[in-house]
Amino acid sequence: MTVTRLTVRALLLRKRSLALLIPVASVPFFVALGIVRGDVTPDSQAIIVGRLLVTTVTPLVALVLAVTAIGDERESGTIVYLATARLSRLRVAAEKALAAIICSIALLSPALLAAAYFGVHLGVGTGNILRGVLGTILVAAVYASVFIAVGLLLKRALVAGIVYVLIWEGAIATVAPSAERFSLTAWGRAVTDGGLSPLEDGLVPTLSAQTGVIALLVVTVVAVALAGLRLGRMDLP
Amino acid sequence: MTALLEFERVSKWFRDTVAVGDVSFAIEPGVTGLLGHNGAGKSTAIRLAAGLARPDEGSVRILGEDPRRSGAARAALGLVPDGDGVWPGLTARGFVQACARLRGVDDARGAALDALRAVDLVDVADRDVKGFSQGMRQRVKIAQALVHRPRVLILDEPLNGLDPGQRESVIALLHRLGAEGTAIVFSSHVLGEVERIADRVLVLVNGRLVAEGAPPALRALMEERPRRVRVQTDRPRDLAGGLAGLDGVQQVEIDDDALLVETSRPDELALRLPTLARDAGADLAAVEPTDEDLESVYGYLTERARGVRR
Numbered sequence: 001m002t003v004t005r006l007t008v009r010a011l012l013l014r015k016r017s018l019a020l021l022i023p024v025a026s027v028p029f030f031v032a033l034g035i036v037r038g039d040v041t042p043d044s045q046a047i048i049v050g051r052l053l054v055t056t057v058t059p060l061v062a063l064v065l066a067v068t069a070i071g072d073e074r075e076s077g078t079i080v081y082l083a084t085a086r087l088s089r090l091r092v093a094a095e096k097a098l099a100a101i102i103c104s105i106a107l108l109s110p111a112l113l114a115a116a117y118f119g120v121h122l123g124v125g126t127g128n129i130l131r132g133v134l135g136t137i138l139v140a141a142v143y144a145s146v147f148i149a150v151g152l153l154l155k156r157a158l159v160a161g162i163v164y165v166l167i168w169e170g171a172i173a174t175v176a177p178s179a180e181r182f183s184l185t186a187w188g189r190a191v192t193d194g195g196l197s198p199l200e201d202g203l204v205p206t207l208s209a210q211t212g213v214i215a216l217l218v219v220t221v222v223a224v225a226l227a228g229l230r231l232g233r234m235d236l237p
Numbered sequence: 238m239t240a241l242l243e244f245e246r247v248s249k250w251f252r253d254t255v256a257v258g259d260v261s262f263a264i265e266p267g268v269t270g271l272l273g274h275n276g277a278g279k280s281t282a283i284r285l286a287a288g289l290a291r292p293d294e295g296s297v298r299i300l301g302e303d304p305r306r307s308g309a310a311r312a313a314l315g316l317v318p319d320g321d322g323v324w325p326g327l328t329a330r331g332f333v334q335a336c337a338r339l340r341g342v343d344d345a346r347g348a349a350l351d352a353l354r355a356v357d358l359v360d361v362a363d364r365d366v367k368g369f370s371q372g373m374r375q376r377v378k379i380a381q382a383l384v385h386r387p388r389v390l391i392l393d394e395p396l397n398g399l400d401p402g403q404r405e406s407v408i409a410l411l412h413r414l415g416a417e418g419t420a421i422v423f424s425s426h427v428l429g430e431v432e433r434i435a436d437r438v439l440v441l442v443n444g445r446l447v448a449e450g451a452p453p454a455l456r457a458l459m460e461e462r463p464r465r466v467r468v469q470t471d472r473p474r475d476l477a478g479g480l481a482g483l484d485g486v487q488q489v490e491i492d493d494d495a496l497l498v499e500t501s502r503p504d505e506l507a508l509r510l511p512t513l514a515r516d517a518g519a520d521l522a523a524v525e526p527t528d529e530d531l532e533s534v535y536g537y538l539t540e541r542a543r544g545v546r547r
Contacts, residue, residue, distance in 0.1 A: 002338040006324050013325045077320030081381070084287055084316050085339035086308045232305070235290040237320070 003082060003092055007069050007099030012106070016068060020061045020107050027053050027111035031118045040122050049115050049132050049192055053108075055169055055185040058136050061107055062143035063161035066100040070151040071158075074237065083236050090228030093148060097224050100144035105137060112136060128194070131209065135192035138216040142184050145223035152230040184219065187212040239301040241265060241313075241420035242286060242389050247295035249281055249444075256281040258444045259295070264389070264422055268415040270435030271424040274539065278444035279424040280319060283393050286422065287316045299389055312340060315387030317378045317395050323366045329353060329377050330362040336381035345384075352380040357406060371398030379407065383414075390414065392423040396430060408434055440538055447538045462537050463487055464503045465527045468496040468510065472519035479513040480506075497527070 011017050027048060034044050073079035082092050105112075112133055119129040151157040173183035180186040190212030240263035249257040257278045273279045284290040285297050288304030288311060297303065299310040323332055333352055337345035353362050356376040361369075366377055375398050382390060395411075396404050411434060415421050425431050431438055432452050440448040440455070448455055470476055473496050481489045485502025500506050503526075514521050 002335055006335055009327075010325050076322030077318060078322045078324055080287070080289060080316065080318045080320070081336055081339065083289055084304075084311055084314055085336075086312045086341045087339065088308065233291070235284070237289075 001095065001098075003087065003095035004099045004102070007096055008102055010072060011065055011069060011099065011103045014068060014072070017065060017103065017107065020064055021110075023057050023060055024107055024111045027057060028114035031114040034118065035121060040118070042122070045118060045122055045124070046193070048118060050189045051174070053111055053115055053132075054136055054139055054188045054192055055174065056165065057111060058104070058108060058139045058188070059143045059165045059169060059185060060162070062100060062104040062140045063147040063165065064158065065103050065107075066097070066144040066147035067151040067158045067161060069096045069100045070148055077237055079236055083231075088228070089232035090225065093152075093227035093231050094224050097141075097145045097148045097220075097227065100148060101137075101141045104140040104144055108136065108140065131194060132192045135188045135190075135212070138191060138213065138220075139185055139188035142188075142216045142220045142223070145220040145227070146184070149223045149227035149230060152227055152234065181207060184216070187215045191216070240298070241300060242391075242422065243296075243298045243301075244282075244285070245296050245298070247282075247285060247292045247297060249285060249290060250293050255444045257285065257292075257441075260441075260444075260446045261295075262439055262446060262449060264420045266415065266418045266420050267436040268411055268421045268423070268434055269437045269439060270431035271422055271439050271441060272426070272428065272431045273424070273441035274426055277426075277441040279426075279441055280393055281444075282441065283316075283319075283391055283422070283424055286391050287314060312385065313388045315382035315385065315390045317375075317382045317390075317392040319393040321371070321374050321378075323374070323377070325367070327366055328363050329358055329366055329369070329373075329380070332366055332377060333380045333384050337384040340385040342385050348384050348386075349380075352384040353377075355383055355410060356380045357403075372400055372403050375399055376403065376407070379410075388419060390419050390421045392421070394425060395423050396425070396427075442539050463499045463501050466498045466500065466503065466506060467492075467523070467525050467527050468498060468521065469494060469523040470496065470514065470519045470521055472517060475517040476514060476519045479517055480510075483509055483513075494522075 030048050030052060034040055034048065073082065083089070115132055116129050119132060147157060147161050150160060154160050169183055169185045173179045173186060187207070190207045191209050194209050242264040244260050244262050247257055247260045248255065260282065271279050271282060281290065285292055286304075288297070291305060300313050302310040304310040304314060324335065327335065330349055330353065333349040334345045337348045342348045350359065350362070353359050356379050358373065358376050358380060361373065366374065369377065375395065379392070379395060382392070396407060399407060411421055411423070415436065423434070435452065437451055438449065438455055439446055468476070468480075471494065473491050473494060477489050477491060477496055480486055480496065480498055483500070483502075483505060485500045485505050486498060487501065488499040490497040498506065510521070510524065
């Protein structure tokens, strides 16, 4: 796991990574605000966990870390040490994704703790709180893996990722119910909320929490495999 | 027998530019210099050899296997890249140990210490590489390439940034490793370096391999090219006419009290010069070739490959 260790260390030493604590801090901030105002309701929990933590903050943190995990190696030239190692390129991609996931969870931990505290305050059960944590971790994993792959495919992966998160996940997929079914964070919300209800037209079935977990895991594995394939085929500096 | 490193008709293009064109060679134990000017294709050849770039045509093999696909081939390879990038927050020891682990070395700690000792960096092993001078960084890069005792060692401009003492030390190290059976390929655009270090030289010009062989063999190429001879005399103008009529003489220039003669028949010049001098009433103060070094051969090959000379 040398690649993972080196990448975790490199990511946590970057100022850019620490700057991610600013959006992460928005979750404890709104939790504190809700408690102070006495606005501890299922609706405010849905907004803080579903919309803020799972749909916006977690994707943002994971994609920045994933793009940095690969981008910095290419920029500094240290990727040649990985590429000439005995490890397969698939293993390198998988360890990179794992490092981005670990760092995402580490940076998101204040937000996860705050969201869990809000759940306790609201009186939801332990199961609900654990689902929230699991959904957030799965969304972090899928974003980290997808953007490791995107970082190897596009030069401006960070810009593309932010546009994707804000436009698709943050806007279109939240107002267009059918689009929601093709949203990574909606699958995450299916886990945190215990499933998404069927659409009114009945054409799109209920998205259960189990389906959400499976879909997120499948995309994570496929993205890592694609990243490994791409890393194996590309020329390195 | 399988060559340690082999290029077979390898070509690599970047859009319409040929970076490496139809290059074939095989590397055996010993030190091989890859000589070429900036942009000649040395770094691309090194990236191809290390499996960092994929050939558009032909094949690259390390111990008979493709380094892009074979972990065993990569395990046999040590690379000193051109760039100075190092993972942040690591000491020299930490960096070399990490590289040892990446290459599957069992005793990474001990191997790192041995490699750092080989490049005289043990005293500063626990300092952050970030604060190192360019020469120290270069030696750390060499240490990481040696840490798993590779059978093929590839170095891109390894003497860059080293002071004279460090250069001597690295040159001695390369000679020792070459003598012990490691196949070493290093690139350089400094002819003196290559002539001094390498048992064998590959000359790349515009991505093409224009010459290869031991430095003395490259000198032998001089036999097929015009030679320049400086003839110092008290009566250059009187002697110039006779020399211009000699078989093989292509050009005669007067340079103060000397003549610069370009000839494809230096043997004929040596034979007839005393007679011509006597006939012209000239005393010969000195007769010396001006282009016997490898640099002249390289300059000639470069011009020939570029079409300046035919």
